[in-house]
Amino acid sequence: MKLFLFTNLILTTLTQSTIVKGNEGVNGDSELKSQYGVTFTDSCDCGYLDHDDTDLSKSDNVWSDMWHVDFRPWHNTKKFNDIWVAKYNIEAKYENTLDRTFTSENVWLNPSDEGGLQLAVTVSKDINNKTIMRCAGFGTQRNDYLYGSFRSYIKTPKIPGTVAAMYIYNTQEEIDIEILSSVSPPQSYFAIHPGLLENGRASHLTHDNHHLEFDPTVEFHEFRFDWSPNLCIFYVDGVEARRMTTNIPSLPGRLMFNHWSDGNPNFSQGPPEQDAIFEVLNITAFFNSSMTDPETGFNTTAPAKCSKTQQPCNIRGIMDYLQAMPPESASQEVDLPPEATRIPTSETKKTAITSDGTTLLGGRQRYGLGFILYTINLCSLVLLKINYCNRGI
Template identity: 30%
Template sequence: MRAFRSAIGSLPWLVLTVSRFANADCECGYSVNKTSDAHFGLFTELQENDFLHHKGDNVTKFGWRPQEFNVSKGDSTNPYGKDFELHNLELNPLKDAQSWSGESENGGDAGLKLWVRGDHSHGYVSSAELASVRSDVLYGSVRVGMKLGQTGTCGAFFYFFNNSQEIDMEFLSREFNNSQGAVNLVLQSPETAITHDAVNSSTYHVQHLDFRPDRGFHEYRFDWTPNRVAFFIDGEFVYDMTENIPSVGGHLQMNHWSNGNPLWSGGPPNEDTPMTISYVKAYFNSSETAPHETYKERCPTLDPAKVCQIPDQSKAPNGNDAKTYFFSQDGPGKTPGQETFTLTSKASNSLAPSLPLSISVIVALFGWALL
């Protein structure tokens, strides 16, 4: 792992001219526009989930492992403990597998629901958490379509290795007013792991939003590279951080919880309330050796024409805009060597990315560290 991180840090930036970029398959990976139209990072791995159409009662087969544990309330600042339970996870797809909006099988919003329960008479608030099966996510562009809970909860989507290597996007429903909301952006550090006080650190930022996150789906995204984490809302860059950047492979996680702490989660709610996920899209590099060997087999020599650009979600994914692009739905050439999951019964995807026939980009060759 140390050799991998050192190689990552020493990689040069390479100027490339890409021809017929839009029509290429993706043997050599995926690139993402960061904050400038001229700069791209190269990522070799992919995981996509379309929870508007995932069926069943086993989220692990879709690449996510339920977390079951409890946390005592600790001191008097937390009126309740937290109890993360399997039954609070619900796959609730659309009734019509051919559509991208409409009625869901179990009522309410379609998607993966993480419930916080209203009955906390036993001293714990029943909550939900998931972690990606893959624990080797090291740098990447990660996006989630999400609608938050409505009262007295904390909903979060984040990368996690340990308490000092963590990238958080956390939503507190108590911070939502009549028409606006906020998201707490945090990079944890060795100092915050000791003090448990990220709010007063240099890598904490409250990003105010001109909408309420509990009244519709929006895309929340972070692009993580060795020297920077950039945050986006509905495809628009909003903030970045350059300190305390995580440098080891870990999990992606999401949770929805409350312990009644008035300084953070607030609540707890007096009725069951869900946080709903419509999709997750993760394009990343691996901290493990085996994926790099697989990558070398499909891309022995870097061919920029076989690097696919990840399209941005420039609108809130609601209604007619809920249909978003998935490489996994665009044929096996778009996901060579990748483990993919069933999206819908449709074989085509009309939202394929397009670019001019020739475009100059700067590619960070993170994926080539162990080649």
């Protein structure tokens, strides 16, 4: 019983980071198993398997790498080095629309217990009574994502007149999920760029208006797209909503989020009459990389070596674990990501590649210690139960 009380006390006082990266260590050569049956090893070098037992018609994708960040106050780290915050200006694209000024001042962490990274759209007037539209955005430092499954829990603003977006971006192509707060009943827009037009309107081959069966301003919901060669599948709360096979991007890019308005009556509408907030709770990516080591010539999109594990880690189990991690201390201070005065064009963090082509990212998974103590706690309960049974209690 003393062991149980001791480990329980420690578990309630630890601060746990959830910048999670594969394929590098959990804790040396340790292997941990959660109550959901997902096994985390020191190297998921067989990749990450996306398998759905409830729908055997779907093909199984295996991705080589994983990245996860959680913006809830009890999970966030002191620095978010894997992302950058937008600080640049986009001039008005159409007549009678507004410039969009992206500023780091409009990005902050929600101080409430609910948490989340908040992206604000604010409107003000300058000394000449000209409308100033301030927007918010951020993106991953990595720009080498080449196919993968990208998902995020988000909550959109109640204030009409803005666009909340999650997308893969390179200078020639995009995969977009957008939610316009002026549209009622609520919809999510799925799009591939460059898009096709039919009779002057966006073609259903590269664009879809998906009606949502819930109010996205009330609670967080998971939006996701799975990007593979010649196919992109969009999901809402784990349910397939649309698949597209036309103009699917084939070049690497970065993952981005933004919240904006330009007052365009034909799209964003607005400007909003008061400050509007778009919230991102967490982001998870299972992906392949386009990076090639110039010395060895090995590409990280090559098949996994499976030198340490004999089968891929199960994505469904990993997601169950990440969503169920218990709250920890929320008393830490955090620093926001660095600013970027334009969308970065070069990679700021290089992927290390061993001589045999195995991919290693420049960081470690950091949930090991807290979860080891959780496992000790669970085992102590099991041992106590066995002891009581043997004594006839």
